[in-house]
Amino acid sequence: MAELAELEDPKTREVNEKHGDDHGVNLGKLRALAKRLKTQQELACQLWETGDTAARLLALLICRPKAFKRDELDVMLREARAPKVQDWLVNYVVKKSPHAEELRLAWSADPDPVVASAGWALTAECVRKKSENLDLSGLLDIIETEMKNAPDRLQWAMNHCLAQIGIEHPEYRSRAIDIGERLEVLKDYPTSPGCTSPFAPIWITEMVRRQQR
Incomplete structure (x- = not known):
């Protein structure tokens, strides 16, 4: 979370908020962080639970899509009110899920x-x-x-x-x-x-x- 806070940029946040996304982290830098962390399901779940939009985006990049139960994905979608979080959840996780x-x-x-x-x-x-x-x-x-x-x-x-x-x-x-x-x-x-x-x-x-x- 400290590392994500360091990546926060006010100008990026200003642009993102126009689209309903309340975070200021450059997505290229977020993907680079995810590449370094690799797949970590437990960490992904912890990041999701913070409720922070940037943390949730990172969680979706490092999670194991097939590890989520059907009802977990349903709850996650209903919690994911930021458009980018919803979009990544559907495209990166749900589409790869057996559910x-x-x-x-x-x-x-x-x-x-x-x-x-x-x-x-x-x-x-x-x-x-x-x-x-x-x-x-x-x-x-x-x-x-x-x-x-x-x-x-x-x-x-x-x-x-x-x-x-x-x-x-x-x-x-x-x-x-x-x-x-x-x-x-x-x-x-x-x-x-x-x-x-x-x-x-x-x-x-x-x-x-x-x-x-």
Whole structure:
């Protein structure tokens, strides 16, 4: 914790807080610290229990994803209110867990939009890697009905899922693009030069173009 405190930078914190992340540690330096520590499950659990955002991010880098029980991961997600902590928990830990599918189903239907966004993030991953058990048409129905008025983080996750369906499944591509065009979610999102817009029709078209090179 003392070492993390030394890495704290006020300018980094100022930038992070604009995105809802209450820490001031450069992520490159955090990853370097994690690389030095290597995997330490017990230490990871202790760091998580501090409640400190930077400590929790470090914990997610040095933990053993398959060591967590299903209910532990559920509690961790509900505690992880900082967007970056939630994002890393889902991507670095839950996706590697044997409980990922069970949690995906439970979280997607959760009334808490932050929890539901984690479920949709896992669903987007399934669309990309193992979609055989997914009802893609049904997912598009939900997105078409609910995405426009969903809270920001849930909307972002649903939009990601929409784009993945359009990118990975040609039979649903035109419908995915049509939904994106009609709902106009993230249409005006500021995008840096050289980056792909998160607006689904542009995102889908660009990724398909790259695949066909």
